Amino acid sequence: MADLLLGIDYGTGGAKACIIDTQGNVLGFAFQEYPFYHDKPGWSEHDAANYWTVACHMIHDCLAQARADAADIRCIAVSSALPSMVMVDEQHQPIQRAYNLMDRRAKQEVAWLKQEIGEERIKGLTGNRIEDHPSLVNLLWEKRHRPDSFALIWKALTIDAFITLKLTGRAVMNVSAGPFYGVAHDLLNERFDEEMLEEIGIDPAILPPMARCEEIVGEVTSEAAVETGLVAGTPVAVGQVDFNASCIAAGITEPGDIMSNLGTVGNFGVIHKSREFNFSPVGLSMINLAFTIDSANTYITIPSTTTGGQSIRYLRDNFSQLEVETERALGVSSYDLLNLQAEKAPPGSDGLIILPYLMGERTPIWDTNARGVIFGLSLNHGKGHVVRAMMEAVAFALYDSYQLIVTSGLPINYPIVLNEGGAVSKLWRQIITDVFNAPTVLVKRRTGAPFGDAVLAGVACGLFPDFSVAKEWAEFVAPMEPDAENHARYMEYFDLYKRLYEHVKEDFAALADIRDRG
Numbered sequence: 377m378a379d380l381l382l383g384i385d386y387g388t389g390g391a392k393a394c395i396i397d398t399q400g401n402v403l404g405f406a407f408q409e410y411p412f413y414h415d416k417p418g419w420s421e422h423d424a425a426n427y428w429t430v431a432c433h434m435i436h437d438c439l440a441q442a443r444a445d446a447a448d449i450r451c452i453a454v455s456s457a458l459p460s461m462v463m464v465d466e467q468h469q470p471i472q473r474a475y476n477l478m479d480r481r482a483k484q485e486v487a488w489l490k491q492e493i494g495e496e497r498i499k500g501l502t503g504n505r506i507e508d509h510p511s512l513v514n515l516l517w518e519k520r521h522r523p524d525s526f527a528l529i530w531k532a533l534t535i536d537a538f539i540t541l542k543l544t545g546r547a548v549m550n551v552s553a554g555p556f557y558g559v560a561h562d563l564l565n566e567r568f569d570e571e572m573l574e575e576i577g578i579d580p581a582i583l584p585p586m587a588r589c590e591e592i593v594g595e596v597t598s599e600a601a602v603e604t605g606l607v608a609g610t611p612v613a614v615g616q617v618d619f620n621a622s623c624i625a626a627g628i629t630e631p632g633d634i635m636s637n638l639g640t641v642g643n644f645g646v647i648h649k650s651r652e653f654n655f656s657p658v659g660l661s662m663i664n665l666a667f668t669i670d671s672a673n674t675y676i677t678i679p680s681t682t683t684g685g686q687s688i689r690y691l692r693d694n695f696s697q698l699e700v701e702t703e704r705a706l707g708v709s710s711y712d713l714l715n716l717q718a719e720k721a722p723p724g725s726d727g728l729i730i731l732p733y734l735m736g737e738r739t740p741i742w743d744t745n746a747r748g749v750i751f752g753l754s755l756n757h758g759k760g761h762v763v764r765a766m767m768e769a770v771a772f773a774l775y776d777s778y779q780l781i782v783t784s785g786l787p788i789n790y791p792i793v794l795n796e797g798g799a800v801s802k803l804w805r806q807i808i809t810d811v812f813n814a815p816t817v818l819v820k821r822r823t824g825a826p827f828g829d830a831v832l833a834g835v836a837c838g839l840f841p842d843f844s845v846a847k848e849w850a851e852f853v854a855p856m857e858p859d860a861e862n863h864a865r866y867m868e869y870f871d872l873y874k875r876l877y878e879h880v881k882e883d884f885a886a887l888a889d890i891r892d893r894g
Contacts, residue, residue, distance in 0.1 A: 383829025510558025627850020642684020679777030
């Protein structure tokens with residue numbers, strides 16, 4: 377019999393799963409996109425029931441690819457992009473659609489919390505800013521706007537916790553997910569402040585219990601085994617935040633290690649031991665959470681731009697019908713075709729600058745009203761200029777946070793490791809390398825977060841004594857060094873990029889007011 381491990385990850389735009397052996401070989405891999413629902417301005421949802429359908433399909437696909445006996449799966453772990461929220465009733469059925477991290481509907485609830493509870497009190501408890509994306513804020517929106525369905529909520533779960541519930545029948549929250557519930561979450565003491573929950577009117581009973589990522593939460597039920605093809609009784613770990621899973625997959629495991637993803641969301645993270653989340657104004661401009669490894673003492677700070685890889689997907693889906701049809705007819709990637717066009721444009725895209733805030737923005741500006749802007753468009757610009765300018769815009773958005781991290785003095789172990797999503801684009805990697813003025817490498821293994829989940833599963837069931845195998849297995853390729861001339865040029869554009877936002881910031885708010893009233 378073989379010893380195999382199954383990891384499953386839910387991103388913002390799609391899910392991935394893989395089966396690995398104890399030498400780190402990927403035996404089976406599956407990926408499936410799922411649709412977004414943007415029924416109203418600021419809303420971003422998924423079909424919650426579809427998460428389970430996707431899981432069942434991917435597990436069957438992975439088992440078939442691996443030619444594996446399901447009885448050889450020793451443990452399973454799941455991760456997901458956060459914040460996300462799946463509300464379920466006592467029968468474990470979803471209530472309403474699921475929230476994903478691009479949802480920005482709860483602005484009035486944020487205003488109420490700032491007035492009634494106070495920003496400083498929330499920051500002091502959570503180690504994070506109060507914005508409109510944490511699950512507790514969205515629960516306040518549900519309570520106010522859909523009281524009948526709110527009354528049916530048994531548990532408010534993350535996507536990974538929902539899948540774990542479907543697998544095991546048990547509800548749990550991994551310790552690194554707590555900050556994405558926000559408001560009343562005590563980051564340093566790893567609990568929810570029940571006094572604050574009472575003040576804001578949320579029953580703590582609808583929040584799942586919190587546990588270490590590597591604990592075993594339960595076993596695959598007979599019902600789940602029938603649907604997934606797994607064997608009843610297979611252990612399931614508590615799980616983790618998807619960025620942590622990506623880090624582990626890339627061998628990013630020690631303080632100072634830094635990694636960037638260009639998935640649906642664009643982000644990077646730095647591991648550290650500091651419990652001072654107000655390191656300059658920077659700490660509270662970022663997202664701070666417990667890291668999977670030694671989660672009681674180790675944290676990760678994650679700057680994030682809301683629409684990273686999603687911005688290029690948006691251009692593909694809405695303005696690239698020819699490229700999509702070419703992919704369908706000839707099997708050539710539509711993204712590769714867009715890259716070829718973008719490569720023809722020079723750094724700076726011939727004076728074209730984009731603000732890539734298609735669904736508001738997270739760090740460091742935290743502006744839910746912000747939207748996309750194309751500046752400098754002229755008749756000499758073609759599609760390639762727009763694609764390159766969007767790549768540069770995402771790099772600028774990440775650099776806006778990166779320069780604050782560097783200024784704060786938080787230790788960084790170079791090179792910057794680029795991992796999932798759009799990082800496969802050589803052009804985009806070079807843009808980031810030049811904008812950041814820092815060396816970069818690419819993770820050779822493209823499996824991503826589900827590989828990190830499989831490693832977590834191995835630790836949880838005792839196949840691995842610790843996470844050191846992740847560092848041993850990590851292999852980096854395509855090293856890049858920054859071009860000084862390009863960096864200097866990009867800094868001129870970055871300064872203008874920053875000024876553009878300041879010029880239109882109030883106009884974004886005015887537009888949101890008009891739109892919301894209409």
